Amino acid sequence: xxxxxxxxxxxxxxxxxxxxxxxxxxxxxxxxxxxxxxxxxxxxxxxxxxxxxxxxxxxxxxxxxxxxxxxxxxxxxxxxxxxxxxxxxxxxxxxxxxxxxxxxxxxxxxxxxxxxxxxxxxxxxxxxxxxxxxxxxxxxxxxxxxxxxxxxxxxxxxxxxxxxxxxxxxxxxxxxxxxxxxxxxxxxxxxxxxxxxxxxxxxxxxxxxxxxxxxxxxxxxxxxxxxxxxxxxxxxxxxxxxxxxxxxx
Ligand code: PGA
Numbered sequence: 001x002x003x004x005x006x007x008x009x010x011x012x013x014x015x016x017x018x019x020x021x022x023x024x025x026x027x028x029x030x031x032x033x034x035x036x037x038x039x040x041x042x043x044x045x046x047x048x049x050x051x052x053x054x055x056x057x058x059x060x061x062x063x064x065x066x067x068x069x070x071x072x073x074x075x076x077x078x079x080x081x082x083x084x085x086x087x088x089x090x091x092x093x094x095x096x097x098x099x100x101x102x103x104x105x106x107x108x109x110x111x112x113x114x115x116x117x118x119x120x121x122x123x124x125x126x127x128x129x130x131x132x133x134x135x136x137x138x139x140x141x142x143x144x145x146x147x148x149x150x151x152x153x154x155x156x157x158x159x160x161x162x163x164x165x166x167x168x169x170x171x172x173x174x175x176x177x178x179x180x181x182x183x184x185x186x187x188x189x190x191x192x193x194x195x196x197x198x199x200x201x202x203x204x205x206x207x208x209x210x211x212x213x214x215x216x217x218x219x220x221x222x223x224x225x226x227x228x229x230x231x232x233x234x235x236x237x238x239x240x241x242x243x244x245x246x247x248x249x
């Protein structure tokens with residue numbers, strides 16, 4: 001099953017308007033010759049509309065970093081999936097571990113957000129991943145399995161969505177699991193998704209956590225890894241471009 005590679009950048013709470021120049025520079029570099037890979041930048045919500053305009057001509061899609069489960073209403077500070085779509089986003093990240101940690105997001109909340117994304121016509125990148133303590137306890141697979149079961153869309157056959165496996169201890173730390181561990185957990189996730197009734201051979205599974213220009217090639221070459229969710233290394237066009245160029249297929 002050929003799955004189109006997906007390389008997504010998560011800018012987190014980084015980027016003032018000057019950062020749009022990075023998207024422009026990336027656009028110049030990928031304008032031709034990258035038709036076989038989906039390239040997505042998820043800037044802060046404040047830059048979404050402008051980022052979409054800058055990225056559009058070069059085929060760079062944009063995404064939100066979170067959405068509310070409801071389309072509108074009295075939820076100060078929140079942004080709905082419909083608003084992201086209206087601003088030009090095609091994607092939204094849901095359930096990132098920083099949201100789960102900072103905002104107490106449970107699997108049920110993440111699922112509601114993934115459902116909202118689908119209703120708004122956005123593709124969701126649903127994040128899962130174990131903490132260091134869970135890994136040390138030998139529970140990584142169990143935790144990820146539970147998160148998948150609780151967080152994927154209510155109708156797993158509907159809409160377009162991807163999974164990002166991001167071990168919490170690997171995010172922003174420069175540490176990554178071994179290649180064998182990454183492949184094993186992605187393979188296990190695909191099995192789990194099939195058991196949950198999802199179209200597992202089509203769902204793209206991304207690895208995230210300290211992906212950089214030096215380790216991207218070997219990670220992206222793993223058979224069950226269909227792309228990457230990149231934090232720090234997505235902030236500079238040059239680094240992100242190298243990761244895009246490292247895609248295996
Ligand atoms: P990192 O972040 O690449 O900076 O480790 C990845 C993420 O949190 O999505």
